[in-house]
Amino acid sequence: MERPLDALSALKGKEVNVLLKDGTNLTGKLEAFDIHTNVVLSNATSGSKKLDQIFIRGDMVTYIN
Amino acid sequence: MERPLDALSALKGKEVNVLLKDGTNLTGKLEAFDIHTNVVLSNATSGSKKLDQIFIRGDMVTYIN
Amino acid sequence: MERPLDALSALKGKEVNVLLKDGTNLTGKLEAFDIHTNVVLSNATSGSKKLDQIFIRGDMVTYIN
Amino acid sequence: MERPLDALSALKGKEVNVLLKDGTNLTGKLEAFDIHTNVVLSNATSGSKKLDQIFIRGDMVTYIN
Amino acid sequence: MERPLDALSALKGKEVNVLLKDGTNLTGKLEAFDIHTNVVLSNATSGSKKLDQIFIRGDMVTYIN
Amino acid sequence: MERPLDALSALKGKEVNVLLKDGTNLTGKLEAFDIHTNVVLSNATSGSKKLDQIFIRGDMVTYIN
Amino acid sequence: MERPLDALSALKGKEVNVLLKDGTNLTGKLEAFDIHTNVVLSNATSGSKKLDQIFIRGDMVTYIN
Numbered sequence: 001m002e003r004p005l006d007a008l009s010a011l012k013g014k015e016v017n018v019l020l021k022d023g024t025n026l027t028g029k030l031e032a033f034d035i036h037t038n039v040v041l042s043n044a045t046s047g048s049k050k051l052d053q054i055f056i057r058g059d060m061v062t063y064i065n
Numbered sequence: 066m067e068r069p070l071d072a073l074s075a076l077k078g079k080e081v082n083v084l085l086k087d088g089t090n091l092t093g094k095l096e097a098f099d100i101h102t103n104v105v106l107s108n109a110t111s112g113s114k115k116l117d118q119i120f121i122r123g124d125m126v127t128y129i130n
Numbered sequence: 131m132e133r134p135l136d137a138l139s140a141l142k143g144k145e146v147n148v149l150l151k152d153g154t155n156l157t158g159k160l161e162a163f164d165i166h167t168n169v170v171l172s173n174a175t176s177g178s179k180k181l182d183q184i185f186i187r188g189d190m191v192t193y194i195n
Numbered sequence: 196m197e198r199p200l201d202a203l204s205a206l207k208g209k210e211v212n213v214l215l216k217d218g219t220n221l222t223g224k225l226e227a228f229d230i231h232t233n234v235v236l237s238n239a240t241s242g243s244k245k246l247d248q249i250f251i252r253g254d255m256v257t258y259i260n
Numbered sequence: 261m262e263r264p265l266d267a268l269s270a271l272k273g274k275e276v277n278v279l280l281k282d283g284t285n286l287t288g289k290l291e292a293f294d295i296h297t298n299v300v301l302s303n304a305t306s307g308s309k310k311l312d313q314i315f316i317r318g319d320m321v322t323y324i325n
Numbered sequence: 326m327e328r329p330l331d332a333l334s335a336l337k338g339k340e341v342n343v344l345l346k347d348g349t350n351l352t353g354k355l356e357a358f359d360i361h362t363n364v365v366l367s368n369a370t371s372g373s374k375k376l377d378q379i380f381i382r383g384d385m386v387t388y389i390n
Numbered sequence: 391m392e393r394p395l396d397a398l399s400a401l402k403g404k405e406v407n408v409l410l411k412d413g414t415n416l417t418g419k420l421e422a423f424d425i426h427t428n429v430v431l432s433n434a435t436s437g438s439k440k441l442d443q444i445f446i447r448g449d450m451v452t453y454i455n
Binding site for chain 3: 196197198199200201202203216232253254256257258259260
């Protein structure tokens, strides 16, 4: 792997987990991301809460796996 | 979807939910946004509080859905 | 509306409310703003405290309505 | 007024109040400022504490009035 | 050693420890990093929690060793 | 005075006080500074603690007087 | 001394103390640094904890002495 963002490219279209800086954990299908780690998930959930499609601001991301 | 901001373009003119970093939840019609995720909502409400048209500074946004 | 700052242009010369990140609420006439959301209000008040003309640093702004 | 910094230009040489993000309030004569809102005050005081000439880092400024 | 990032280059493919700003400690094989210290670990663990491959946003890193 | 940094130029070689954002107060001779307010003090002390020559990262500075 | 980073150049290869923003104190030999104050220490220790070679992200540095 050359660059960290290559890892996100490989995850596109797959189910991912996004941990936010406020401790919230979001799960959904990775639809899009950019170099700021702005992220769009579809069918997102946060625990039992359904969020459907969600745009997450990149500076709120702790990690994605 | 190519870029995360495409998700916001698709939401323009529709009812969205904006979660702020201080935990406030705002609901309203998405009138405008930019690459900093500065956002303008019309007919915005925060719980029972009516805020009408509101300009939200982008760095306060956690997510938009 | 094309860009979020257009909403602020439309408010120039009018009474606005500025919520700061420390929770302070300022009210006054919007005299000037820039792309950083640096803001100048005239006849500003914060609750019962009169602040006259005030320059607010943009990164302290949560929202303007 | 065209730009927010015009309000600071008009205050140069006058007594101003600077509220910092840590809640400290400084009063003194505005000697200089720049686009980052770095500020120099002369004869500055913070409550009963005399600080003489003081350089304040711009990112610590909440507002100036 | 010329530059700090040279130390990370030397660690590529090896087991590293990443301390995050929220106090979380992650261990795994260093797969990739960039100048923002965005980091990808494989076979990552956080205590007894298995995280597999993980993308860590650079601004969350305190140190890597 | 034209620019805020002129005030720091005038203090070079003199005893200054640097208040950090974590509330620490450092005293010493101002040896060097730059536009980020990175600062080097010699013979620095923090209360009764001797720190000799010290490099302070600019973003930690609240004010210098 | 012309610039603050000159003080770090003079410390290269010597034992230094790095205070982090979370209050952690690291001691070790200064192997490398850059303009962001990213720092690499060898034989680093934090109290009784041995960290060997460590890459510290620059924005976590409070001061180096």
